[in-house]
Amino acid sequence: MRLRIAPSPTGMLHLGNLYSIIVNAIFCSKYNSKLILRIEDTDSQRNKFNVIEGIYNVLDKIKINVDESPKRLGLYGPYKQSERLHIYKFYINKLLKVGGAFYCRCSFKRVNILKKINLTLGEYPTYDGKCLNCKYSTGKIRLKVPRIGVYIGNYKTKWSNVDMQVLWNNSKPTFHFANVIDDQLMKISHVIRGRDWLPSLPKQVLINNYLGFKTPKYYHIPLICDKNNLKLSKRFNDIDFNGLISLGIVSEAILRYLISIVVDDDVNNISEAAFSFNLGRLKQQSIQIDQKRLIVINGICLSEFICDINGFLNSLIQERNINRVIVLCTKKSLILHDIYKLMCFIFWNYKMVKMIYMSSIEYLLLNMLLVEYKKQTDWSEFNLKKLHEKLSRYLGLNIRTFCTILTIVIGGRNNISLYDAYVIIGQASVITRISLILEKWYHQSNQHI
């Protein structure tokens, strides 16, 4: 059997992504199957090169071994979608030829209004088929859905409930299309993925049928949600793997915590988990992140991995920066103890953040910065200064006041420059810290109402 994990490099992996990856890895270990890593990077505007490296790094840290990947080529590559465009082109033409797709020239605005009307009427937000019989030869390419609907086994999905998905736009496949083609050509036999993919199933089965492909077996697993049962995406729960690491959670604990959700058992690694794994017995309801349990498991891991604390401190400072930190702090110190005080910007702890004085302008500023920081591809002093100057002008703040507000992110005012600190602690940690500050502020202000 062959399974795949297919992250897209648009952001770092969070617990929800990792849960799905771990279920796949345990399945492969139990049934001696091959695990393939495919990078779904067709959405080039949102892709970041360093994020792909970040994905390898996370998989390495949680000890997920893949059999084939862009770095470990097998027979069915390339394993990056951006290198497979010629393949998709061949198959989209084939799909048009067999009558499984059609050109659509509707404007984005029209389709959007249509979807809004559908939603208001309580129906599925699907395309209405206006261009279905127009015989255009240019435009977006949409999937043709037969009037009789789509059958999966004996289960029928009505025509009006299956969207005539855009499969090709601006000379590129959308992920709905690329996904099906890749699974087929990479000989994927089982697809285990989050339940949020379920509405796409009829469309994917349809593409497979049109092209005469054998449809893989699909399994949809519950989603990891926050305490309000919302899919992971916002605020605290937005924190990705590196964010958790920068909060003092070790990668072993993240692995063990996620395994414990999958097999309901406390085991250390994927191969041990494979013994008690049963896909049919996975929890069916959405899974809420239990932060307390994650921290308890972390405590256990810490006591078992004391020898690795050194490595953890290194990763906190980011290995290559240790010397820089020492030089920086030593230069500004009179006695040795000053060095300790100055180094506090690394050991930042959100519990110590004093929130009482945070005004709404500070709240607004941090929110804007969070969005902007996430977009940065060059985390250098030069670039950050430029960004801060732009935002301070926009908000009508003088740049000194602006930077003073930001000292909350580096543990208060001290002699270390904001930019030195920012570059050393790194983009992921700064983003995590700001998310936590905003989360804390949000909770505190809600308590007062």
Ligand SMILES: [Zn+2]
């Ligand atoms: Zn149309």
